Amino acid sequence: MEHDILIEARGLTRRYGPNVAVHNIDLTLRRGEILGLLGPNGAGKSTTMKMLTGNLAPTGGSVKINGIDIALEPKKAKQSLGYLPELPPVHPEVTVDEYLDFVAALHGVKKADRKAAVAKAKQSCGLHEVSRRLIGNLSKGFQQRVGLAQAIVHQPPVIILDEPTVGLDPIQIREIRSLIAALAQNHSVILSSHILPEIQAVCSRVMIVHRGRVVFQDSMAAVNAQNASRLAAIFRNAPKSFVVPGIASTQSLGEGRFVFTPEAGTDPREALIAASVANGWGLLELKTEGRTLEEIFVSLTSGETPEMKEAA
Amino acid sequence: MSAMLSIARHEARRIFVSPLAWTVLAVIQFIMGLSYALLLTEMVNNPGSLNQYSGVADYIGGGLFGFSAVLLLLIIPLMTMRLFAEDKKSGSLTLLTTAPASLTEIVLGKFLGLSVFFLAVLVLMALMPFSLSGGTELDNGRIFAGLLGQLLMMLSFGAAGLFVSTLTKEPVIAAVGGFGLLLVVWLLEAMAYGGGMFSDLFRHLSLIGHFEKLRRGVFDTADIAYYLLFITFFLWLAVQRLDVERS
Structure with missing residues (x-):
């Protein structure tokens, strides 16, 4: 099934006891889009991503991946997902090859195609020279890349990356950025970060989340035009x-x-x-x-701005 | 289904690349070898203890399996502690929960992977009594019944340990908790001796009572059913626990 809208979240809410971590977030991701999720620490970015990937049940609202409701048909919906959480979900005791082969198998890549899929993911993430090394012995940057390779090895239509450039050096950050830009040609990407230039560099649309609410949403082109x-x-x-x-x-x-x-x-x-x-x-x-992304971000997320009161 | 098998294969690999698995196997084999040698010496010194009701298979096999049950009670929580606790701690459980696999498939996959390790223990253990088959006539049925009991008990310990491992992020706590749980189920037998209105219930629930029969070569469907129910119950609990975690 081909859908133009790959992620559609409506009224997404998550409460932890009396605390509202995410309040009534609507989110739409179209094919070929890179959506940047910005927000200060603890704004609800990771919680939102956990709900989008089915790792956390929302208190209210619904998530559709590629037109399939993740609460009703989780297995089918998850086939379209690749997710890199905050901590790369790697197994330190196996080699990069073994790990990626397992991930491909887990996502239903057929045995005959698995080798090619793993090789492609390794090439995209620059992992060829460490293929046979134990993941636990790799540096933080390489582990992060393994985590990224894990999210793309099965070529999912939707890729969700939670702070993908944490722990990388400036050169690696540039490589990952160009990788994300390349991925966006065939996939749709949601990317969270609190690093503004990163969002500015790769995203086609930006969404600022503060205290669990969406306080700003616009295309990067519009933000730049305001400049x-x-x-x-x-x-x-x-x-x-x-x-x-x-x-x-x-x-x-x-x-x-x-x-x-x-x-x-x-x-x-x-x-x-x-x-x-x-x-x-x-x-x-x-x-x-003009109002740069940074100004918008600071004015919306520091203290009680008029827009915040409006939203509350 | 294929996701479950992939998880099982990967889990078995993860178990066998860790030094823990080999250390545990070595320790089990060393201690069992020691008790095997002791049993043999004892039998040779007291040939009168063998009669028409109790043969070599009984003496060696039964003795060996009786002893190994205690050893496994101590050691299996160490093998199950990491199954979920470590993955939760490192965050790699997300890999499985994001993949197109149900929680049941994840739990069964991990359990199957663990069972590969149990098979290795079983094969190593079986070598000892069967090595005598060259020198004497063995009652293979008795030994096989004992081995079956051994396997079922390991799987039961494993299922209980797996469940405890879903409760915490700390593998060590999972090991201590698993050990405590197994010991309580084990001690139900002792509580049954105390009499009282629940003594029958305790006797039925105790792990060791059901193992005793198999160890002595009595194959009873009720015992097999007990173990299968025990395993299913704890795996089901583990699935429920993981589901609660998501919401």
């Missing part, structure tokens, strides 16, 4: 008021610093420079500034 939305400038002799065509509002930050919000669809930079020269305002600096 060029404001102008920040510094003047030596700033006037009391700016009358420049194309500027909708002005905000003074003191010491000659100003932030301008342009009218929609206009770029008032040239006009601003011309006005500064004509009136002797002494323009020292002018740059575009």
